[in-house]
Amino acid sequence: MEIRSMHFKARASAAAVDRALQAKLTTAKALFVEGRRRAVADIDLEATREASKGIRDAGIADLDLWLERFEAEATRRGGRVLWARDGAEICRLVIDIARRHGVKKAIKSKSMLSEEAGLNAALEAAGVQPVETDLGEYILQINGNETPSHIIAPAIHKTREEVAALFERVHRRPRKREIGEMTREAREVLRAHFLSADMGISGGNFLVAETGSVALVTNEGNGRMVTTLPRVHVVITGVEKVIPTLEDLATLMRILPRSATGQTISNYFSLLTGVRRPGDTDGPEHLYFILVDNGRVDLLGGGFQDMLRCIRCAACMNHCPVYQTVGGHAYGWVYPGPMGAVLTPLFVGIENAIDLPHAATLCNQCGAVCPVKIPLPDLMRKLREAQVERGLRPRRERLALAAWSWLARHPALYGLAARIGARYLKWQAGGGERIRVMGMAPAWTAGRDFPAPEGRTFREQYAAGRRA
Amino acid sequence: MAIQDSRADILGRIRRRLGRTAENAAAGRTALNAVLARRAQGPRPAVEGDLVARFCARAEALASTAEEVASMDEAPAAVVRYLAAHDLPRQAVAWPQLAGLDWAAAGLRTEGRPANGDDLVGITGVFCAVAETGSLVVLSGAGTPAANSLLPETHVALVPAARIVRGMEEAFDLVRAECGEPPRAVNFISGPSRTGDIEQTLVLGAHGPYRVHIVVVRQP
Numbered sequence: 001m002e003i004r005s006m007h008f009k010a011r012a013s014a015a016a017v018d019r020a021l022q023a024k025l026t027t028a029k030a031l032f033v034e035g036r037r038r039a040v041a042d043i044d045l046e047a048t049r050e051a052s053k054g055i056r057d058a059g060i061a062d063l064d065l066w067l068e069r070f071e072a073e074a075t076r077r078g079g080r081v082l083w084a085r086d087g088a089e090i091c092r093l094v095i096d097i098a099r100r101h102g103v104k105k106a107i108k109s110k111s112m113l114s115e116e117a118g119l120n121a122a123l124e125a126a127g128v129q130p131v132e133t134d135l136g137e138y139i140l141q142i143n144g145n146e147t148p149s150h151i152i153a154p155a156i157h158k159t160r161e162e163v164a165a166l167f168e169r170v171h172r173r174p175r176k177r178e179i180g181e182m183t184r185e186a187r188e189v190l191r192a193h194f195l196s197a198d199m200g201i202s203g204g205n206f207l208v209a210e211t212g213s214v215a216l217v218t219n220e221g222n223g224r225m226v227t228t229l230p231r232v233h234v235v236i237t238g239v240e241k242v243i244p245t246l247e248d249l250a251t252l253m254r255i256l257p258r259s260a261t262g263q264t265i266s267n268y269f270s271l272l273t274g275v276r277r278p279g280d281t282d283g284p285e286h287l288y289f290i291l292v293d294n295g296r297v298d299l300l301g302g303g304f305q306d307m308l309r310c311i312r313c314a315a316c317m318n319h320c321p322v323y324q325t326v327g328g329h330a331y332g333w334v335y336p337g338p339m340g341a342v343l344t345p346l347f348v349g350i351e352n353a354i355d356l357p358h359a360a361t362l363c364n365q366c367g368a369v370c371p372v373k374i375p376l377p378d379l380m381r382k383l384r385e386a387q388v389e390r391g392l393r394p395r396r397e398r399l400a401l402a403a404w405s406w407l408a409r410h411p412a413l414y415g416l417a418a419r420i421g422a423r424y425l426k427w428q429a430g431g432g433e434r435i436r437v438m439g440m441a442p443a444w445t446a447g448r449d450f451p452a453p454e455g456r457t458f459r460e461q462y463a464a465g466r467r468a
Numbered sequence: 469m470a471i472q473d474s475r476a477d478i479l480g481r482i483r484r485r486l487g488r489t490a491e492n493a494a495a496g497r498t499a500l501n502a503v504l505a506r507r508a509q510g511p512r513p514a515v516e517g518d519l520v521a522r523f524c525a526r527a528e529a530l531a532s533t534a535e536e537v538a539s540m541d542e543a544p545a546a547v548v549r550y551l552a553a554h555d556l557p558r559q560a561v562a563w564p565q566l567a568g569l570d571w572a573a574a575g576l577r578t579e580g581r582p583a584n585g586d587d588l589v590g591i592t593g594v595f596c597a598v599a600e601t602g603s604l605v606v607l608s609g610a611g612t613p614a615a616n617s618l619l620p621e622t623h624v625a626l627v628p629a630a631r632i633v634r635g636m637e638e639a640f641d642l643v644r645a646e647c648g649e650p651p652r653a654v655n656f657i658s659g660p661s662r663t664g665d666i667e668q669t670l671v672l673g674a675h676g677p678y679r680v681h682i683v684v685v686r687q688p
Contacts, residue, residue: 024667024668062500064486082475083475133675179666183673221618221677222675224614239482246640268658
């Protein structure tokens with residue numbers, strides 16, 4: 001997917017004044033935040049988060065060994081395990097598989113990695129028709145391959161009127177008013193694709209090393225269709241998704257749906273192991289796993305390894321005041337919200353996503369709800385440090401900080417500068433309590449007031465107090 | 469570089485970053501086997517009281533409907549009553565495994581085969597069911613086609629009370645104990661198919677069934 005993360009500020013500014021988008025984000029916030037709060041009430045949340053963190057850390061600490069075990073178990077049951085270093089290799093592998101099996105049409109269950117790779121465009125160029133089957137992803141696909149704005153509710157930015165108009169134009173059927181009618185129409189259109197596709201492509205929520213299985217969670221049932229009906233199934237997942245046992249899967253399945261949509265369990269949860277068995281009347285004859293690096297391996301053993309625990313539940317963005325204000329498109333790549341603010345710079349290059357680690361108030365709502373306890377604000381802070389170390393911050397900011405740090409090491413001069421500054425700001429306020437436009441930094445007050453100081457610094461007042 | 473080199477490249481870089489050596493790999497594999505043998509469980513919520521009551525309450529909370537009958541012989545009549553009450557066709561596609569029940573006597577035409585896209589009512593049994601979450605567990609297999617719980621608009625499931633287990637852990641234990649190898653698909657079904665993708669408004673009947681009815685059978 002094209003990277004547009006350098007334009008965060010412009011896109012965020014436009015989103016913040018988009019009233020329709022604001023209304024949708026407000027509804028979604030209430031739904032997801034309240035839903036999660038209710039759903040976690042019947043489990044020991046802290047113990048389950050700690051256990052989930054432990055499971056993910058165990059998989060990552062011996063990642064090579066668990067992957068070897070997964071590969072052996074999956075292969076033993078008829079799966080074929082392939083490896084891809086980047087998006088281009090994912091596309092090449094999937095197209096090879098499609099050619100080998102004479103595939104004309106591929107139905108897809110939601111896969112964020114296929115977004116990373118730009119797989120749909122590659123498939124089309126190779127003469128294979130990709131059909132997104134998650135309702136949200138389908139809406140975006142038929143709207144000129146629009147990009148998702150949320151990892152579990154990809155079309156969260158669309159109104160029912162927009163969807164109704166889109167369906168009328170693309171399906172050439174009378175316009176529907178009710179969301180239920182639109183969903184039924186999409187069901188009818190997609191059912192024909194389900195029954196005629198030669199290949200299913202899915203992501204994977206977890207890979208289970210014990211049995212060489214992939215675990216897949218959906219609500220619509222499209223995940224089951226994609227992995228049951230076509231004769232070829234391709235699973236595309238990150239190498240970090242491997243967990244040891246089915247017991248670990250049971251634990252993670254208590255925390256994933258609760259954190260994501262506020263459900264105690266997702267509607268459909270499938271553990272898929274190997275190919276169709278003798279006598280089976282359904283299921284794929286060919287099963288491929290594509291295990292993907294695309295920047296993940298570089299996080300091992302470094303300061304950002306914690307990020308590899310992420311189970312893509314979206315709780316961080318659902319609870320983030322910045323995401324709630326600007327929506328997902330502003331972040332400019334596949335992953336929005338706090339997890340995206342960390343992953344995007346790490347995957348596409350720190351210099352290509354300068355603003356994202358700053359798109360946070362560091363309020364730690366994200367860290368507090370993360371089901372695998374990723375310290376997201378700390379990681380954003382580390383990325384900010386990395387920007388400074390690599391000289392990527394703007395010249396004016398660097399000069400200002402250098403001046404401040406020099407002053408801070410010279411207390412007498414610092415005191416003098418502070419006295420001048422306090423008086424200057426009091427003069428700027430013109431006797432009021434707020435400064436509406438700050439002369440030296442007008443951009444700072446473009447969207448907010450600045451509180452006016454009373455004219456004397458803390459050190460002056462402290463010294464006066466001691467004399468009295 | 470050839471595609472085949474990707475495996476060596478990716479695993480090689482993982483090993484370097486984890487500081488893998490021949491010695492600690494051997495120790496690591498021993499530790500792995502210990503983890504797989506121990507199968508340690510995580511913290512689990514309390515599931516108290518009657519498992520059947522808990523299962524039905526949870527299933528209903530997820531928009532399924534549930535009723536109980538005394539024995540398997542009473543199941544066909546219960547299914548017909550449900551279909552009649554909802555003005556649904558008295559014709560269904562059932563798991564071949566359920567062909568032994570006297571559907572015709574209850575007034576239901578059934579075919580024991582995998583469902584296709586046109587079948588409106590699908591009848592299945594279950595491998596087991598999970599009280600904690602109100603989930604049906606169905607396995608793929610010759611007599612238990614996966615499509616029957618997925619393609620039809622109405623899914624009716626017959627659930628022997630004795631097969632209702634506490635949690636997902638017990639369901640996996642049953643799979644290990646009774647199947648040895650996991651089947652191709654272990655599907656946990658928790659209510660009718662649903663979506664919230666348009667304006668986050670919940671709609672039942674996305675791609676799978678619009679309604680799920682559960683008939684709990686007290687005596688097998």
